[in-house]
Amino acid sequence: MPDRPLVVVLLATHDGAAFLREQIDSILGQQGVDVRIVVSDDGSTDATPALLDELAADPRIVQLPAGAYGSAHANFLRLIRDAPVDGAAAIAFSDQDDVWNPGRLAAQLEQLRTADAVSANVIAVYDDDRRVLLDKAQPQRSLDFVLESAGPGCTFVLSPAAFDLVRHVVRTDPEADAAPIHDWLVYAIVRAAGMTWHIDPAPVIDYRQHAANDTGANLGWSQARTRLRRMRSGGFRREAAVVARIASRVAEGEQRARLAALAALLERGDARARLALLRGIGSLRRRRSERIALAGMLLLGVW
Known part of the structure; x- marks a missing residue:
């Protein structure tokens, strides 16, 4: 059987025990690819650390030493700076509380054949069972990245070249930590460098909405x-x-x-x-x- 492409998934956690197992199961269950999940925990005080220790018995899950970062932005920047991405055909970002469609990564890897980075629409899922499409797939404008992201960062998948550029900027730019949120920053870096970004209109995840969302559907x-x-x-x-x-x-x-x-x-x-x-x-x-x-x-x- 030929080797399958490896996707490294950067997962930021903070007090996410209620949703984390389902999220990780949906990542490990991705079809047509191999995955390595790299986790950074931001000072969780619930059952998240114990759950991560349990799940890390799976060799596909790598835990970075836990720290105290204070925001999802800072925690994702830590992952961008420090996560081992050797051998990856692509690098993806993950929240702790969503559910990924089984073919999500395979489809986005196919799109990376003609783009440097990709993102997609999502289905916002509410506690009352409402399901709402969040459409971010309008035609891109030459400077849209200055005022908006390409959609939820949990749909981002970057080529190694695009990720290397983002990592370099995050490690060296004096204002990276002061940027508002990681997904907006990542989109801006890739677009400003003249790389291509594809926004797919097909939704790829169930984007769970609840009281503890750090950044939600914005509706x-x-x-x-x-x-x-x-x-x-x-x-x-x-x-x-x-x-x-x-x-x-x-x-x-x-x-x-x-x-x-x-x-x-x-x-x-x-x-x-x-x-x-x-x-x-x-x-x-x-x-x-x-x-x-x-x-x-x-x-x-x-x-």
Whole structure:
């Protein structure tokens, strides 16, 4: 039987014992590939450490020494910096509380034949049994990565070359730790370098929604109010400025200058900066409705 491609899966955990076994079972049960799960635990105080010790009897599961990182972003950056990825045909990211479709990795490896990185839509699954498609597969824009991710990071699969670039930036860029969230940062690094990213419209996981989600589906009025408050405070704009600066140090030529200029605009909140952002809004968001909403906030001075 020919060797099957190895996918290294980076799994960040924190107090996830209620969901972790089902998640890991769905990863180990992937069809057509071999997997190595590398786990980093962020100071869990529930049964997660004991469960990981039990599951690590399987040689496909590698535990990094547990630490205290304080956020999913910091924990994933630790995995990016330190996880052993030798021999991998691809590197994937995993949350602790989802369920992967059995053919997910095999399908995404096929897509990596013509792309440097891939992501996909998901089905948000709620405690009341609702299932909602989260569609992130709109056509990409030249600078959409400055303001948004390619979708949930738990759908990301990177080629070794793309992962090596991300690892280098995370290890060396002085602002990597200050970026808002790992998936947005990873998408920005890969895109800014001119690598290709495919967003598949087919959902690949059940994306569990519950009270303990670190980052969830971002749907509903409550989430909309939270986003608006973040916009009005300037927090989101400053986060995007960090991403743009990191991306500018990855890019080359005209793209580098364009990103540096965009970062400078995002640091400002004055009317002239807002008008300059408004002129380039067509390049900043994939979804038309979000471009319209952002244009309105720029015109009203809300953002």
